[in-house]
Amino acid sequence: MNVQVIDGANGFVGSHLTGALLARGDEVIALARASAKVVRRRVADALLCLGFDESLADRLRVRGLALDEPDLGLPVAEVFAERCTFWHTAALVTFFPRREEDLLNVNVAGSANALATYERHARPGSRYIFIGTAYQCGLDTEGPVPEDWPAHASPDRFRNFYEYSKREAEIALARSRSAREGAVLVARLGVMVGHSRTGRALTDYGLYDFLRVMAFFARRTPGERVRLPCHPDANLHLTPIDATVSRLLSLSGGDQDRPIFHVVNGGTVPVRDLFDVINARLPIELVPATPEQILERPFNRFEAVVNMRAKYTATYFRHHYDFEWRDPAAPPAVTPAVLDRLVSWYVREGLPE
Template identity: 90%
Template sequence: MNVQVIDGANGFVGSHLIGALLARGDEVIALARASVEVVRRRVADALRCLGFDESPVDRLRVRRLALDEPDLGLPVAEVFAEPCTYWHTAALVTFFPRREVELLNVNVAGSANALATYERHARPGSRYVYIGTAYQCGLDTGGPVPEDWPASDSPDRFRNFYEYSKREAEIALARSRSVGEGTVLTARLGVVVGHSCTGRALTDYGLYDFLRVMAFFARRNPGERVRLPCHPDANLHLTPIDTTVSRLLSIAAADLDRPIFHVVNGQTVPVRDLFEVLNAWLPIELIPATPEQIEDVPFNRFEAVVNMRAKYTATYFRHRYDFAWRDLAAPPAVTAEVLDRLISWYVREGLPE
């Protein structure tokens, strides 16, 4: 069995992927900026979250990663001693402004350095798996978005610079020698959330950033009513971490003739349904509103403040997204029951005091 090399090892997806690989008996080398202790703790938490015993973490080899150094600062003779599957999960995820240079350095230049290091040192029989985002489609939502390599577009055609940086990284990857040789897979993720059976989530990104903002205002102003701008058919491609990891493992073992996969569910979650569940668990009433409705009745002061605080994540409510996807080890849809479990766990266990 090939060695599994995973960068971004202390991230949400990376740590759970490592946990699943260790649990099935694979040899794993974890690469991260964080210390060995931090990585092992994150992976142990991920193993527990996935329902596994945490003892396999003792077998984990952890090596320091530096995306801006030659050969990533790695002991390449050790890391690439055998054929491997190299998983590039490391990324900077932020929707906030004034982080453009950092996003380019990590998500574009850092990804190019990871690929170049792999191409220089990986043994024959290796493959490279790039973890991207389905939302690299930007504002082009005349979908379904195809599983094809993207074309260049200007930054103003994206909801945030994070999306643009992930698009640029894919464009660079498409031009690589490894793509020409057929040894690359690109897995574009949806909105990754907690475990489908328990609701447990070891992250504060994405949906959970929005939940945290809503809970902050709900606790301080219980009973308030808030409208948020939404597309009439706004939807979310929520993918629980357990089914996301299972799908990634299936994709990594697939044929390489079609190298791009959207790791999403065929059935999406309407934003209206999300608001209903949130309204049931928090003392606040969230209401989807069209831009025309808001223009007719402008925000009151409280609504304006909430929308300002939530604007970086709530922008995803203003569009409908459809992605081409293949029924390859298809994960189950996020049902109403699963959605309630995800929200209720975070309200009870994940929110700051």
């Protein structure tokens, strides 16, 4: 059994993946900037969320990580003492402007440093798994996005610089020795959400950032009607953390004919359905509107303010996405009941007071 090395182990995906590997009985080395105490607490929370014994986090080996230092600042003789699967989950996730330099430093240069460290020190037979995003496709969404290595595109072809940075990291990975030798797996994730059976989420990104903004305005001025610009068939590839971790474990253990996988679901969530669930759980009425409808009747002041606050996540409502997916017969992970569970848990438990 390989040793599992996970960088970014205190992140949302990293902590749940670490917990699932510990629960499977694997030896796991967690790499993170945070202290060992913080990492173990995050992994213990993830174990509890996944339904496992949180005390398994005590078995975790934690080592400091510095993406900008030679060899990541690691004790490489220890970390790479045996053949391993190296999971690169560490990333900066932000849609806000003026973070371009930070995104390049972490997601592009940091990813390159992680790969170089792995290639210098990993034992023969090791494997490198890069956690990416399905939305690295940017604005070029005609037809299903293929599970192929991407080509260069200018930053203006993306909704945000985060997408661009993740695509650039994939392009660099495609040129690597590990990719040529078939030792690389790229797992492109959808929109990460909480646990499908409980709704519990240990993150404030993506959908939850949008919910937080909507709840803020709903509580201040309940009952208001807000239109948001949407594609007529806008959809979201919501991916519960439990389903994502299960798929990642399955992918990592098999021999694959192609190195790139979209870790999404065949069934997507229409944005209209999301709005209906939010409207049922918060004192606000969200209404999808086409650009033509908004041009015909411009936003009132309240609508303009809400749209301004939500613009970084709501931009995903303006497109319809299809991704190649290799298990079309599988049932969707987010049914209407699961969607209601995800939203209601966050409204009840996750929102700041």
